[in-house]
Amino acid sequence: MSKGAETREAILDTATRLARTVGLGGITIGTLAASAELSKSGLYAHFKSKESLQLQVLEHGRGRFTREVLAPALAAPRGEPRVRALFDAWLKWDSQDGGCLFVAASSELDDQPGPVRDAVVRCQQDWFDSLTMVLRTAVTEGYFRADVDPEQLAFDANGVMLSYHMSNRLLGDPKAAERARHAFEELLNKAR
Amino acid sequence: MSKGAETREAILDTATRLARTVGLGGITIGTLAASAELSKSGLYAHFKSKESLQLQVLEHGRGRFTREVLAPALAAPRGEPRVRALFDAWLKWDSQDGGCLFVAASSELDDQPGPVRDAVVRCQQDWFDSLTMVLRTAVTEGYFRADVDPEQLAFDANGVMLSYHMSNRLLGDPKAAERARHAFEELLNKAR
């Protein structure tokens, strides 16, 4: 990897971490440059605009998500074990500091049209689709009843994760994880 | 109401609407002044600082929430009818443009310590407590099984609402409301 690509990657790492706590719009070229220990102009040269930076942050985050959440889950056996692995991996993912980038970006941008919002929508839609697919497989593999609607189940599971995010990160409820796991188990029980 | 208090109220109305779409931190004295058709300094005189403005926006929002969500629900008979009324009122509340202010504020500020975050936490904790209380009453009134944990159920219901918010506002899923209602009914079924 060339020097340029290397620092670019380092910048995106820092930016992603930053964005998780202050939001995509909360990132500032100045503060990011300081965090990354570069001059503003030196950093800026890697991205032609702030918007392009935001888009690349999302793309970078998506890559990490694939590696840290999707991939481990796909390593588990198809069906319910994979469903559980996915859920566990997500819980762990949301425990990095600042929590899940996409949860933050979703409610930040849900009413602000533009390319960045479009990108967030694509990320979330992809995630939803992956989740649905994994659940659907659990149906076709016979783990879940045949009349289970994978999309509804994805909606429900997503709710559990979002509620966990809020109880844990905002309210600081120590029982958040326990609650989330319990809710998730109930979803599985109902589906079997 | 004095002239001052009148315009102050008008400003807070505008600010709350604005905050729902761009976030509490996204509010700017300049844009807010333009929206409210006042000069920056004229507006600023009503609030001694931006932080104080944000806090008052939250308080203003909390007032509206009480009037538009809590009050109608408390008008319904205790127990399950009230639980349903609360859920319906919230769904309607989240359908104003920009959606629920507190959902937006929650993930925006969950990792940014300070008085504003503290205020958001109080709002959400109060909401959670109200929700739990209404559910608990449904247990003691015999609508739900005695072994139902109201706090867990509040966690679950909250998840349904958050998932609705995301599916509806971000992804624009036309089935979001249907999905939310279905998920909610299942929660009630399980609790009865």
Place this chain on the structure above:
DNA sequence: TCTCCTGGAGAACGAGCGTGCGATATACGA
């Protein structure tokens, strides 16, 4: 009528914003 007091306008501040432009230092293929 004169005098306060309140609500708001206008202009200005220092700081930080995103962005662009040379100049320079560093990395890397020949």
Place this chain on the structure above:
DNA sequence: TCGTATATCGCACGCTCGTTCTCCAGGAGA
């Protein structure tokens, strides 16, 4: 090792930010 391409810097731009200060219009009370 050299030459060029690339990475990074310093500096400055026009703007907008939150904040402050001075000033004025007009209504209330004497």
